[in-house]
Amino acid sequence: MLTSFMEGLLCCLTSKSTNMVVPIEASEPADGYEFVEVKPGRILQVRHIIPDRSVVEEPSGQGGSISCKRKITVYRNGQLFIQNLGDRVTAELKTCQNGERELNSTLEVELTDCGNSSLPASILEARSDSNIARNNGASETGGEAPAAGRTDHSQQARKCRRKPKRTVVIDTERKISACKGTHSDVALFFIHGVGGSLDIWGSQMDFFSRLGYEVIAPDLAGHGVSSVPQIAAAYTFYALAEDIRQIFMRYARKRNILIGHSYGASFCTFLAHEYPEQIHKMVMINGGGPTALEPSLCSIFNLPTCVLHCLSPLLAWSFLKAGFARQGAKEKQLLKENNAFNVSSFVLRAMMSGQYWPEGDEVYHAELTVPTLLVHGMHDKFVPIEEDQRMAEILLMAFLKVLEDGSHMVMMECPEAVNTLLHEFFLWEPTTPPPPKKDSKARPDTAKAQTDTNTTCESAKVQTATVWQTSSDGEAEAEPDSKAKKMSGD
Known part of the structure; x- marks a missing residue:
């Protein structure tokens, strides 16, 4: 704590931000890691895994x-x-x-x-x-007649x-068709949020790459080992969204699946809105509600950078308490190993102050036609469950799954459950009900209409059972609620 205070005091005196993250020196990509220059001098680290496919199975065309x-x-x-x-x-x-x-x-x-x-x-x-x-x-x-006040x-x-x-x-x-790892036209994009890094997706990237999926996961600017611009404008929503767009255009296949966590879910929504034909499915993990983003005027992140640096141990402890259902040695080790919440105070302040996205309101989300899986950790203190419930209401095709043992960092706490949910969603495809049988006997119009209605209802029941057969975890019924800003932590 004393060391952090002295570094913060030095930061105030020299007007510089300490503890900066800088890109590693590497001319050749190693272990699937690449460096992509999205703009002159703006370099992002990307983990790109292309599995060896001995036999490539082409899509069957069904779905x-x-x-x-x-x-x-x-x-x-x-x-x-x-x-x-x-x-x-x-x-x-x-x-x-x-x-x-x-x-x-x-x-x-x-x-x-x-x-x-x-x-x-x-x-x-x-x-x-x-x-x-x-x-x-x-x-x-x-x-009973409705109350007069209600009628008014x-x-x-x-x-x-x-x-x-x-x-x-x-x-x-x-x-909508099943996306298998043997399909060469499928790519998975993992996008982290504020304070995270591509390493938080370690369990997911290893799991799906072993199944044959092509995996792409970038470090946002100022995170991981990506470059750290020294101007706050480099961390606005639009600047980061343009970075993600460049990464997507570089690695996109014919069918792409976006997986976003917290603030990263907003970038997934942005891409799904911009490229609806190329985005096949989407997953939002603790992404929050379908509200336009606007930074809070009364926030601890509006404090000067040097003050935030002095408070960094307290912020790290608060993130551990709010981001994990349990706060033991295992969770602390997960944070350390996955480079989570290891960003400079300057980047943290700029990221939180730059969350301005007025276009991303409920109408913006309601226009999306991409099938979406919403995963929520029950103990999440950053994103209330009501926000994900609201998202499930607004989106055209959305499935909400709640994991009772998880919190904000549910992909790190419950990797097996999350991987199973994601994989089943990737393989899900709605079945087309068979056409109704033609009856040669002449029937009155009313009787024929009634028969067609019954046939449609029965087909819908079969279809619903097929859709939800893939997952057995709990899901929550939607209720309207909050308009809280998407909070960080990853």
Whole structure:
């Protein structure tokens, strides 16, 4: 502690940041490590593993074709109204915690207060035909009428929702197939967050490279052994996103899978939005909610760099307490071996202050059609589970899995469970239900419509069972909640 204080005092006197991370001297890549110059003088270390494939299995061409139809309307009062028009997506892929189908096809979200309305700032109303029918039946049989206040709120919400500000219509057909390690057109990209390094993915990179996958994992600027620019503008979201874009364009294959942790999940979302045809699937580990990023004005990371350096032992201890479910010798060794939270105070301050991304709001996320697996550590103190639940609500195709023994660094705490979840998701593909059989007998139109409806429901049940057969870990049902900023720690 005394040494850190003296170094911090020296930092204040000399106006320089100590404990800087610099790139190692290496002219030849070794053990799969490469150095990529994304900009003049801006060099990132990348671990690139190309496994030896004796027999390359080409994709069979089979897989599920999902109709992605969605209408997103933003009103002038801040309401977000989402209509899922693709029957297969809403009936087969949206699944609740108990495994039953979620029949909701409409989401109504109020992001801001509506005039003088006393409605909460964040409200989710999930509606279905069955609920509407139930309500109508209650009214016809003399059921209890809704409260007057509730009716007033509903009417007032409708009035406030009359003038759309922006409407986005998504209508596309997306083919989803299994990604095996023997497929030469598949690449896995692992992206860490604030304070991490590519080494935190050690267990995942070793596991999937042994299965034959091509693996790419970069060190963000200022992290690991990548170069450390001495200007704060080099660590904004847009600067780092451009670095990730360059890495992606250099190593991308035909089918790419993005795996992001914490702040790194935002870069995955950015790439999925920019290259929807090349991103086949996506995994977010403790990524947080679908909110626009904005740095907090009242944060410890706004303190001067030298003060943060003096507090670095306290910050490291706090990260250990909040990032791991258990704080023993094993967890401390994991931090040391994987070079996690080993960045300079200058980089840490610049990274936290540069998290400004106003485009990444709920509408931005709702436009994504990439199948996404959300993994959340139950004991995570950086990212509340409500944020990942909210992400699962907004995304078109999202599956939320909660690991009870993990925290923020769940990929290091529970590597076997995480690897299994990821692998099963990579191999998952929706099955196309068989076409309904044609009946030669003439039937009344009403009877034929009823038969078609029953056939569709049965197919949806079979499809849902297939989708969730791959994973047995717990998952949480979505509820609306917080708009907290994505926190660091990796």
